[in-house]
Amino acid sequence: MFGKQRKALNVVLSLVLALTLLAACSSNSNSGANTTPTPTTTANGTNAEGNQPTAASGIDTSQRVELQFYMLGNAPKDLPKVEEQINEWLIEDLNATVKFNYTTWTDWDQKYRLLLSTGQDVDLIFTAEWTQYQQYAKSGAFLPLDELLSVAAPKLYEFVPADMWEAVKIDGSIYTVPATYKEYVTGGFVWREDLRVKYDLPKPVDIPTFEAYLEGIKQNEPSIQPLALGGAVDATLEDSYMEFQRQRVGALPYGLHASYHDPANLVGYWGSDEHLADLKVYKNWADKGYFSKNELNETDSNQDKLINGTAAAMLADNPTRFNNTLNQMKSLHPEWDLAYHPFGLTNGYATPVHPIHNGFAIPKNSKKAERALAFYELMVTDERYNLLTQYGFEGVNYTVEDGYYKMVGDNSTNGFAREAMNGWAWRNPDYMLFEPSYDGVEAIFKELDKVQVPDIYTGFAEDYSSYQAERAALEQVEKQYLFPLMAGLVEDVEGGLKTFMEKANQAGLEKIQESYKQQWLQYLQENGIY
16 A cells, blocks of 8 residues: 555645645735725724724625624633623624624534524534534535625635635535634643653653553542543544554544555444554553543533643643643642643654634524624624634733733633633634743744644545434444443443444444545545545
């Protein structure tokens, strides 16, 4: 498999990488976009003529509407105050108000599915590859934005580079507004560095050193859980372990596996000798007490566990979120420290974030699509809206000192920490504020730039219409039989895996895998990846 095909793959990947770098160096102009000039916005949120900037004038704003905005995760304490201020501006700008809704992290995926499948009143909703943007777009869950953008949000259309609009297209149409901030969201080990130094533990750079660190915490700090996982063990444990240990192409579903360096060699991982070996690793960690026996029922985020000191490590997180966790932890415990080692520095490659990774779409049932898109334009391009929804109120929630963000109070007293709304999708690089510690994240990014390779996974759009029933059945089988195996709750791992495979095959696993494989190989071929 690594003969002519690998050479061809390397050539293609090099060409794609070169094009990606050229695109990244280009300006933010969209050569095919509407070129309507827009006023310059000053620091206080006014334009050059002294007026507050407004959204596109080509839409009907005669009737007052309330927009329903849905985000994942937990809402910040001061959200009502932020929402009140946003609505004061929004009534003037668009004759509209907005209600910010949050799913919480508990069963967010089921709630997300219900929001899109039951006709609920939703006007804007977060999208990413991990929320299955490609599949939802392909199945018609979102409105196409191609014609709406130039009418309702021309400034936003120009702001997003043309290559990013192309990258998020599904079957030739735009269904989400991508974020423009370049970052890496690949995984990396996260651990309490002060405890590592205190007990002279190894720095986690691979699985053996990570295990040695966990064992050291278990022996020296029995009141602290060595490893935080949470209920979503498919993502926090299996996906993270596979990303590092087996160098998998993205978070491939349905128990399929292909390595980044051989993406066309898509094989069944579930039920294999490798799968059994990995489950025994997880079982060993559970038996040693590295994570809680009640992990599947945990509701606190893994980051919160590190912040409040109930856990000492995470198997994986991305550099930006690691930095946020570090600063929130230090606001409460200045004497503690957190450290990070990106997987890419050990494995020798890293993929920059794909434009699909953070975005916002308009569900097909929205009756206020134009107003919703015009509002989202304000969230991204208007400095008042952007700064308030990303950082809260200046002087109340944060200050700016020497160009850096500084939290007012600490994580327990501040009602709106940095990016507390989980507003990753509407980040605007022109307005972003960072803590001094973010210089370390930029240093990580520069190191990863040296080993960056193209993201060959996220552009794939699965069509599961022919096996939708089997897919739903398989999801239930995973949660009933596979999750307990990953959480170390099944004594007979081999017998438990056999039972899971029997149930998965009854649910239609073979049909699902075969169809997915055909689509995947077609995608690779059409995009010249092999």
